[in-house]
Amino acid sequence: MQFYIPQNIFIQITIPLLIFLARAADVSMAAMRIIFVTRGIRALAAIIGFFEMLIWLIAITQIMQNLNNPINYIAFAAGFSMGTFVGITIEKRIAIGNLAVQFITGKDPAGLLTYFRANGYGATTIDAQGTSGPVKIIFIIVRRKLLDRTLDIIKKFDPDAFYTIGDVRTAARLSPAI
Numbered sequence: 001m002q003f004y005i006p007q008n009i010f011i012q013i014t015i016p017l018l019i020f021l022a023r024a025a026d027v028s029m030a031a032m033r034i035i036f037v038t039r040g041i042r043a044l045a046a047i048i049g050f051f052e053m054l055i056w057l058i059a060i061t062q063i064m065q066n067l068n069n070p071i072n073y074i075a076f077a078a079g080f081s082m083g084t085f086v087g088i089t090i091e092k093r094i095a096i097g098n099l100a101v102q103f104i105t106g107k108d109p110a111g112l113l114t115y116f117r118a119n120g121y122g123a124t125t126i127d128a129q130g131t132s133g134p135v136k137i138i139f140i141i142v143r144r145k146l147l148d149r150t151l152d153i154i155k156k157f158d159p160d161a162f163y164t165i166g167d168v169r170t171a172a173r174l175s176p177a178i
Contacts, residue, residue, distance in 0.1 A: 015062055016075035022059035023076055026052045027083025031091060039097050040169070095144035098171055102139050103154055103163035104128070109136050112157045116140060121150075141171055 029052040036045035059079070063072050109125060116123045126137040142150045147165070154161055 011066060011069060012071065015066055016069070016071045019059050019062050019072055020075040020079040020082070022055050022062075023079025024082040024086060026055040026059065027080050028087040028090060029055070031084065031087025035091055035096060038169070041096075095147075097144050098141050098168040099144055099147055100139065100141055100166045100168050101147070101150060101154075101163060102137060102166075103158075103161045104130065104135050104137050105158045105161045106130065106133065106135050107158050109138055109157070112153070113138070115153070141168055 029048050033045045033048040033052060036042075036048065059076065063076060066072050113123050113125065121140050121142070124139040126139075128135050128137050140150070151163070154163060
């Protein structure tokens with residue numbers, strides 16, 4: 001028994017669906033490629049880039065061969081949007097890289113610094129003057145996967161602490177906890 005899809009259904013439904021899936025895949029791959037490029041992982045970025053472009057060529061070829069079907073255009077754009085969403089979701093899950101966390105507290109951080117150092121974090125402190133008096137600025141480098149845990153520790157220590165977080169491309173020496 002053969003499975004047969006009428007040509008008009010194939011052109012109107014199956015091709016747009018394939019275009020959507022191809023775009024979602026290639027844009028997700030593009031997001032990952034950009035992340036790997038910014039993190040200096042060149043070989044993996046190049047491999048992903050190859051497959052990203054191959055998939056894109058397949059999708060755009062289908063659009064060019066079926067210019068009379070406006071659903072293809074919608075599928076192409078919707079796939080791009082979905083790929084962006086999926087790429088960001090994947091990036092957050094794999095959380096590659098390190099972050100610099102700087103926080104300012106008016107409390108004595110001795111106990112917190114002891115905790116951080118006992119758990120493998122490197123921590124640097126600087127005495128500073130805030131708007132309402134003396135403060136301490138603490139600098140630590142953490143893996144992105146450990147950011148939420150680190151922020152929870154800081155917030156338990158001082159719920160009013162001011163903190164900033166920035167990407168770290170390169171660090172000379174990393175703590176064992178990282």
